[in-house]
Amino acid sequence: MSRTALTNVRVFDGAGLTQPRTVVIDGATIGEDPAGAETVDGGGGVLLPGLIDAHVHLDSRGNLEQLARHGVTTALDMASFSASLLASLRDQPGLTDIRSAGLPAIGPGGMHARMPGMSAEAVVTDPGQAKDFVAARVAAGSDYLKIVLEAPGRGGPELPAARALTAAAHEAGLLVVAHATSAGAYTMALDAGADVLTHAPLGAPITADDVARAGVVAPTLIMMKGVSATAGRPQLYEGAKTSVTALYRAGVPILAGTDANNEPGVPTAVPHGASMHDELELLVGAGLSTVDALRAATVLPAKHFGLDDRGTVRPGLRADLVLLDGDPVADITATRAITRVWCAGIEVTDPAGR
Secondary structure (H helix, E strand, O other): OOEEEEEEEEEEOOOOEOOOEEEEEEOOEEEOOOOOOEEEEOOOOEEEEOEEEEEEOOOOHHHHHHHHHOOEEEEEEOOOOOHHHHHHHOOOOOOOEEEEOOOOEEOOOOHHHHOOOOOHHHEOOOHHHHHHHHHHHHHOOOOOEEEEOOOOOOOOOOHHHHHHHHHHHHHOOOOEEEEOOOHHHHHHHHHHOOOEEEOOOOOOOOOHHHHHHOOEEEOOHHHHHHHHHHOOOOHHHHHHHHHHHHHHHOOOOEOOOOOEEOOOOOOOOEOOOHHHHHHHHHHHHOOOOHHHHHHHOOHHHHHHOOOOOOOOOOOOOEOOEEEEOOOOOOOHHHHHOEEEEEEOOEEOOOOOOO
16 A cells, blocks of 8 residues: 655645645555655645535546546536446546436426436426435435426426425435526525525526525536526626625535536536636635635535545545645635646546646
């Protein structure tokens, strides 16, 4: 088992940067004793926990390679139509570790019902379907449930079905993630009891009442900005940005998610890996401090998705690490200055910042 001592690194500890110190990589985990380890001088650089993208869509091993090169060592897939694909992408040494919702629950209308490859099994319209749908997701290995909600009457599952799906998922021990791209969908998601809301509404911001009762939000600002630009209505993005500002000021946990995808029929393509750095910059632009933007991509997604073995740099946790030649607390764009990346202790050979 290889051991490496990274000396002279300033560690992001969730509150700021430490004084220069040594971090030991002991196999797949972070160790404590540097004795006998190969020494690597970090040159005073900043060491982050591996970044966690809280919203991606995976279609190939190449996605994992791109994510890892850009310092994203964990990716939370928010819909996949192929159980065999997911099985092939799990537990790949030296690459980004994944979790997935598998097949999402959708309604009979809306964009998702028209996406190529979407299974008819995904359509849930009756509360009586909920338990069987969730049981099938558990059997297929889903790590959480994804429900694609629209405003009432706009083609997604209606509130009774959404509530039944949420209740069945919680009974099965699954977290519920709700897709919501409009203020009306946000209200429905919160009424249904979803744990995590993903996206920020375009156009009209979230209502003050919904801000006050929101739980955890992954706004995917890079996707919302792209959709606005594709539609030729960049002003729509301002509504999404306004919502994030209000949520953050209200103390709602904000997670960094990009909606990275290569899927046909999606309004805008978002690249895997590189888009995480765009998302962090947009979160800061929406009012997050640089420290809270970094927390949005490290400790907070680990906490809210139950990933207790990662998200911080601490002995005993996974050696998912990103070394930077720059200070992202002073300037969030420094997350792009990647010099080295480790996924569970295995170094990525071609990091994007080099």
